[in-house]
Amino acid sequence: MRNQEMKVSVIVTCYNKGKYIEECLYSIFNQSYRNVELIIFNDGSTDDSDEIIRECLKESPFKNTQYISTFNRGVITTRNDGIDKSNGESILFVDGDDYLDLDFINIMVDEMIFSDKDIVGCAAWDFIGKKYQNIYKKEFDIRDMLSNNIINASSLVKKKVIGEIRFDERLSNGVMEDYDFWVNLILNHNASVFYTHKTRLNYRILSDGRSRSNNRRKKYYFYKIFMKKYSNKISNKDFIFIFKKLNIKMKLIFLVFRIIY
Numbered sequence: 001m002r003n004q005e006m007k008v009s010v011i012v013t014c015y016n017k018g019k020y021i022e023e024c025l026y027s028i029f030n031q032s033y034r035n036v037e038l039i040i041f042n043d044g045s046t047d048d049s050d051e052i053i054r055e056c057l058k059e060s061p062f063k064n065t066q067y068i069s070t071f072n073r074g075v076i077t078t079r080n081d082g083i084d085k086s087n088g089e090s091i092l093f094v095d096g097d098d099y100l101d102l103d104f105i106n107i108m109v110d111e112m113i114f115s116d117k118d119i120v121g122c123a124a125w126d127f128i129g130k131k132y133q134n135i136y137k138k139e140f141d142i143r144d145m146l147s148n149n150i151i152n153a154s155s156l157v158k159k160k161v162i163g164e165i166r167f168d169e170r171l172s173n174g175v176m177e178d179y180d181f182w183v184n185l186i187l188n189h190n191a192s193v194f195y196t197h198k199t200r201l202n203y204r205i206l207s208d209g210r211s212r213s214n215n216r217r218k219k220y221y222f223y224k225i226f227m228k229k230y231s232n233k234i235s236n237k238d239f240i241f242i243f244k245k246l247n248i249k250m251k252l253i254f255l256v257f258r259i260i261y
Contacts (some may be wrong), residue, residue: 006109008156009037009088013078018047020204025056025205027099027202033106035090037064041081044072049096052254056091076167076177090158098154099240108156115194120183121155122196124203133203134223142186143241146234148197161191168225175254176222182223183226187233 010028014021029039040061042050050069057067066085079093090112092105102239112120125131135152144150163186171177185191 004033004035006113007035007037007088008084008109009039009086009091009159010032010094011082011086011091012040012094012096013043013074013075013081013082014041014045014046014049014053015072016044016045016049017078017096018045019066020097021049022052022056022101024094024096024099025053026059027101028094030057030102031100031105032103033109036062036105037086037132038062038100039066039082039085040068041067041078043197044066044070064242065115068216073229074172076169076172079178080166080169083159083166088154088159092156094155095153095204097111097206098136099202100154101202103212104199104201105156107196111194111196111198112156112158116192117194118131118161118189118191119151119155119157119185119193120196121151122198123195123200124152124154125200126141126205127202128168128205132200137197140195143238145183145193146238147241149176149179149182151178151182151193152201152203155182157159157191158184161185161189163189166188170225171222176219180222180226180229183230187230 012024013026014024017024025040028036040053040057053067058067064087068085070078082093083091090109094100098172101155108120108122112218121136123135126133134148134150134152136144141237154196162185165181166175168184171180182191186193
């Protein structure tokens with residue numbers, strides 16, 4: 001397959017991102033890669049997101065552009081709906097407060113074709129804090145993925161490898177739903193991964209006011225589900241490798257759930 005032959009379904013999710021959604025959408029409109037199907041979800045926003053999106057869409061250069069405005073369902077249900085509605089050979093999820101560099105999609109597609117992998121990831125650039133998130137500097141190793149999330153939400157993925165897999169609705173509390181989705185594809189569909197350093201996602205970190213104790217409870221809940229789903233997919237050798245990289249609290253959680261499941 002040559003570049004520009006692969007249709008990319010770009011799925012944008014927006015909930016109360018009126019301050020940022022215009023920048024996000026125009027960064028997609030201006031992509032050098034043109035074979036794009038754009039699907040935008042307004043997930044029950046109570047700010048001016050709907051008005052801004054509708055105005056922006058007057059400038060959409062893509063023939064295949066859909067706008068869906070619904071009551072608030074949460075990002076997981078919305079992304080799953082986007083997968084079902086998409087017609088592209090590959091899918092790219094973009095949050096409404098992030099934005100893409102001009103050649104982002106073009107590079108990601110090139111890397112997917114060159115590597116012949118199912119998922120192409122890259123680093124996330126915190127452009128406010130001026131620092132990188134989840135940089136990965138070697139050939140992909142599932143053990144690294146199982147001990148630390150190294151694939152950001154806006155990675156390019158072949159739709160055929162997704163199959164029936166969807167984001168897990170039980171993780172709608174907002175902790176690590178992306179991580180679970182990628183791990184599910186890798187462990188259950190043998191999805192292959194390539195990590196590129198030729199581009200980056202411009203990633204906005206917003207404070208949501210959640211307490212540390214609340215986040216700990218959510219992570220505990222996530223790892224309970226995680227180990228129940230994947231414990232039998234992780235060999236004892238790999239488990240020991242992952243276990244050594246965890247902090248003391250996470251070691252206890254992993255060990256308990258490993259014994260249970």
